[in-house]
Amino acid sequence: MGPALMVRPQEEGDISMMTSQECGECGEGIAFTEEIVLLQVVHANLHDGKVLLHPVLDDEGNFLYEPYFIQFPCWEDIQDVLLDDISDTPPVQDPLGPIKCQYCKSSIRPWERCGSVTFGELHISKRAPQQAHGEQLVELGDPYIVCIGCLNLINNNITEFWDEGVHENAECDDCIHGRCWRMPACPCTCHHEDSHHG
Numbered sequence: 186m187g188p189a190l191m192v193r194p195q196e197e198g199d200i201s202m203m204t205s206q207e208c209g210e211c212g213e214g215i216a217f218t219e220e221i222v223l224l225q226v227v228h229a230n231l232h233d234g235k236v237l238l239h240p241v242l243d244d245e246g247n248f249l250y251e252p253y254f255i256q257f258p259c260w261e262d263i264q265d266v267l268l269d270d271i272s273d274t275p276p277v278q279d280p281l282g283p284i285k286c287q288y289c290k291s292s293i294r295p296w297e298r299c300g301s302v303t304f305g306e307l308h309i310s311k312r313a314p315q316q317a318h319g320e321q322l323v324e325l326g327d328p329y330i331v332c333i334g335c336l337n338l339i340n341n342n343i344t345e346f347w348d349e350g351v352h353e354n355a356e357c358d359d360c361i362h363g364r365c366w367r368m369p370a371c372p373c374t375c376h377h378e379d380s381h382h383g
């Protein structure tokens with residue numbers, strides 16, 4: 186056998202070329218310049234009227250919740266089911282929550298965990314030609330912000346992205362819905378267990 190053939194980075198603009206990424210919803214490969222969303226768990230903060238997103242990291246600086254690229258039509262399917270699920274649920278309002286969930290309109294306080302849905306396309310990065318693939322998300326428009334309640338509905342009922350769901354502090358679903366961390370103390374039993382919660 187001769188030396189392995191080098192795979193050449195392909196030309197920008199070749200829309201048939203596949204990225205190394207797969208759709209987090211259906212598992213299909215994602216092509217360059219295909220319309221996708223990036224779903225992340227973030228702390229959202231307001232600065233000068235603009236929403237700033239900070240991915241939630243663990244102590245070592247790694248993502249605590251894996252981010253996912255999702256093909257746009259697959260995200261639309263998720264959205265449709267979510268909107269149906271929440272159609273009878275009133276939003277959870279909070280005077281200290283200036284950010285609103287795109288879907289259920291619940292209030293989100295600065296620095297609470299929530300989701301962000303960034304629209305865009307993967308392009309070949311011109312800045313890193315040597316790097317394998319050199320994939321770069323080119324963002325289109327403002328991200329949607331999704332509250333922690335809707336994130337868990339998606340995760341529990343539609344597509345499981347994160348094994349244990351999204352929590353501030355290992356709360357049960359009722360506590361997530363009630364945003365109990367905003368209260369001085371919560372009497373729910375989920376806060377009084379020794380073992381970790383699932």
Ligand SMILES: [Zn+2]
Nearest residue numbers: 208211256259
């Ligand atoms: Zn898909």
Ligand SMILES: [Zn+2]
Nearest residue numbers: 286289332335
């Ligand atoms: Zn919501």
Ligand SMILES: [Zn+2]
Nearest residue numbers: 357360373375
């Ligand atoms: Zn609870």
Ligand SMILES: [Zn+2]
Nearest residue numbers: 360365371373
């Ligand atoms: Zn609680």
